[in-house]
């Protein structure tokens with residue numbers, strides 16, 4: 001039976017310009033291209049779980065809302081549910097449609113009424129390197145269920161029945177990032193602990209966190225900047241494998257079971273309860289746009305967590321996630337750059 005993954009997080013529309021170099025203070029720069037595309041770390045990770053758990057549909061049978069659902073269901077290995085919040089605008093509609101088209105369950109998404117707007121990310125991509133700079137305007141994401149409304153709705157984690165036999169089942173994994181209020185994340189974490197739901201936490205963008213957040217956390221996935229900030233060390237500590245081991249060990253000592261530190265072009269460091277550890281080198285990539293690569297990594301890794309049937313192997317999960325992320329950096333956009341399962345095989 002398909003496993004359930006719930007993603008509680010952000011949905012953004014990305015306004016992306018590609019430029020010959022990042023603008024200097026006071027400089028007006030002409031972009032070589034502009035695009036509007038679906039993004040947001042939460043929504044990207046939901047789309048990643050969905051696309052990476054099923055083969056690419058032939059163009060004639062590209063899943064669309066209410067079409068081909070049966071066929072898509074049969075081929076998917078996981079049921080993916082997004083919980084988040086949108087504004088009552090056309091960007092919100094675009095995001096909802098994009099999730100549905102990829103087979104993500106959108107029943108947990110709330111469209112706010114009134115003055116709210118859908119979250120926006122202004123992204124500048126430096127063409128020569130593919131590196132991005134992002135300004136995030138969270139908008140509706142910031143007004144998602146306040147912790148109070150989250151707690152007063154105990155079904156936030158449970159979701160709607162997947163089918164009759166699956167009525168109101170708790171997810172096998174809850175994924176969260178930090179583009180929604182920390183208070184909401186903390187409330188959901190507490191609810192997950194009470195219900196025995198495993199959590200994959202991707203604290204991006206990083207901010208200082210209460211130490212209790214790490215206690216009993218099943219999976220922590222961070223990039224090097226986030227790792228350094230959360231461990232209160234200089235980012236240069238992560239230049240060596242010994243440094244990575246030290247930082248990952250710090251998270252393990254705080255109570256995390258599986259630590260993954262993504263190191264960009266250098267690869268990924270992993271540590272499992274302090275026992276299994278190592279560095280998986282990055283795969284050579286022709287970098288076009290790094291946006292969404294981290295989310296793709298999280299999505300593929302999460303599928304290994306739920307598909308593993310108790311036999312989760314961290315190194316294997318990291319290798320597969322690495323391959324998926326490599327494909328995402330070689331394409332433009334965030335959600336649009338995520339590969340389908342068969343592209344990976």
Ligand code: RIB
Pocket residue numbers: 012013014038039040041044120121134136179291292294295334335
């Ligand atoms: O992780 C990439 C995402 O971060 C982008 O899609 C953008 O929306 C920002 O939130």
Ligand code: NA
Pocket residue numbers: 289290291292293328329330331332333334337
């Ligand atoms: Na990309």
